[in-house]
Amino acid sequence: MFRYLLFFCLISYGYSRLPSGYSDFYARHKLYYLSSIFVHYLNLTGAFEDCFNKYEFFGFFDLPCDMFNQNPQNITCMGYLMASVDDEAIIIVFMPTMSDLELHQEEYFYNMTMPFPGGGTVAKFWYNGFLILWNGGLRDAFFTAKNKYPNYELWVTGGSMGGCLASNAAAYISQMGFMDKSQIKMVSFGQTRVGDAVFAERYPNLVPYAYRIWYNNAMNEGDSYIECDEGESQNCSDQIPKNEWTWDDHKTYFNATGYICIKGNGSKI
Numbered sequence: 001m002f003r004y005l006l007f008f009c010l011i012s013y014g015y016s017r018l019p020s021g022y023s024d025f026y027a028r029h030k031l032y033y034l035s036s037i038f039v040h041y042l043n044l045t046g047a048f049e050d051c052f053n054k055y056e057f058f059g060f061f062d063l064p065c066d067m068f069n070q071n072p073q074n075i076t077c078m079g080y081l082m083a084s085v086d087d088e089a090i091i092i093v094f095m096p097t098m099s100d101l102e103l104h105q106e107e108y109f110y111n112m113t114m115p116f117p118g119g120g121t122v123a124k125f126w127y128n129g130f131l132i133l134w135n136g137g138l139r140d141a142f143f144t145a146k147n148k149y150p151n152y153e154l155w156v157t158g159g160s161m162g163g164c165l166a167s168n169a170a171a172y173i174s175q176m177g178f179m180d181k182s183q184i185k186m187v188s189f190g191q192t193r194v195g196d197a198v199f200a201e202r203y204p205n206l207v208p209y210a211y212r213i214w215y216n217n218a219m220n221e222g223d224s225y226i227e228c229d230e231g232e233s234q235n236c237s238d239q240i241p242k243n244e245w246t247w248d249d250h251k252t253y254f255n256a257t258g259y260i261c262i263k264g265n266g267s268k269i
């Protein structure tokens with residue numbers, strides 16, 4: 001019985017799906033562009049035209065997410081939801097930090113935490129921010145898209161703060177059973193650590209398609225990278241001394257080739 005089901009899954013969905021491991025092409029030419037830090041977040045239509053032959057947009061959400069002030073204008077969380085018909089994917093993208101005030105709240109109150117459903121503890125700012133977006137329209141957009149495209153997989157992505165929101169979102173959707181974990185892909189760029197060791201240990205089970213990837217080079221097309229499966233591994237970026245860290249490493253991925261979106265076959269490479 002089990003074999004039958006497995007076989008059915010392979011023939012019905014397998015052919016157009018991504019490979020099970022990390023794909024440079026997929027990260028570079030699809031997701032980084034969609035989540036690109038500091039890029040055209042007000043010109044989504046233009047971005048979608050660059051990336052997809054056929055897509056459907058479900059909503060952009062921009063809501064205050066200050067942890068202390070109920071009526072703020074300056075600290076907001078943003079994300080959008082769309083579906084790529086080409087890629088057979090529902091895509092949720094979260095935006096990065098937009099102001100110094102917001103950055104201050106993320107950094108200064110990093111010590112504030114919340115329990116994550118099912119176990120583990122996460123930093124409050126991003127989890128709270130995700131919940132505000134989720135309850136403020138993203139959930140409805142997600143279920144509208146999922147009802148229309150029930151066989152599509154889910155991609156969740158974002159850069160910097162957007163990556164923190166993305167990692168919370170993918171884990172939450174998996175934990176709540178809103179999407180089978182085998183159908184979820186989470187790719188974040190320059191994400192801060194969002195949870196404690198218990199949360200980190202649960203993560204591969206909640207979201208199997210989420211890898212720590214390290215390129216010890218300029219991230220040009222064809223450059224090598226390693227997958228770091230061990231948390232905080234000295235074999236990976238942890239080996240770089242703090243005095244060599246630069247903001248440019250956080251802001252720029254794929255040495256600008258990530259700003260080239262490629263239509264059509266992203267899900268097949």
Ligand SMILES: *[C@@H]1O[C@H](CO)[C@@H](O)[C@H](O)[C@H]1NC(C)=O
Nearest residue numbers: 040043044045046047049050
């Ligand atoms: C939006 O993006 C598209 C595609 O990149 C570009 O052609 C267009 O000029 C942009 N529009 C605006 C108003 O920036």
Ligand SMILES: *[C@@H]1O[C@H](CO)[C@@H](O)[C@H](O)[C@H]1NC(C)=O
Nearest residue numbers: 072073074075099100101102
């Ligand atoms: C917060 O945003 C409001 C409205 O956009 C602006 O007038 C005010 O100066 C901002 N406050 C700070 C501290 O940046």
Ligand SMILES: *[C@@H]1O[C@H](CO)[C@@H](O)[C@H](O)[C@H]1NC(C)=O
Nearest residue numbers: 104107108109110111112113
């Ligand atoms: C978190 O850190 C801030 C700033 O250092 C401090 O004011 C606050 O009391 C701390 N909160 C907790 C819960 O430790």
Ligand SMILES: *[C@@H]1O[C@H](CO)[C@@H](O)[C@H](O)[C@H]1NC(C)=O
Nearest residue numbers: 217218219220254255256257
């Ligand atoms: C980044 O790409 C540009 C344009 O292709 C190239 O000229 C430059 O050498 C690359 N930077 C590095 C550090 O490889």
Ligand SMILES: *[C@@H]1O[C@H](CO)[C@@H](O)[C@H](O)[C@H]1NC(C)=O
Nearest residue numbers: 228229230231233234235236
């Ligand atoms: C880290 O590198 C060392 C030396 O190359 C190797 O022996 C070890 O297996 C590596 N650890 C992991 C988790 O890859």
Ligand SMILES: *[C@@H]1O[C@H](CO)[C@@H](O)[C@H](O)[C@H]1NC(C)=O
Nearest residue numbers: 025262263264265266268269
């Ligand atoms: C995918 O599309 C790109 C750009 O058109 C092309 O270079 C590449 O060969 C294609 N790959 C496959 C597997 O179709």
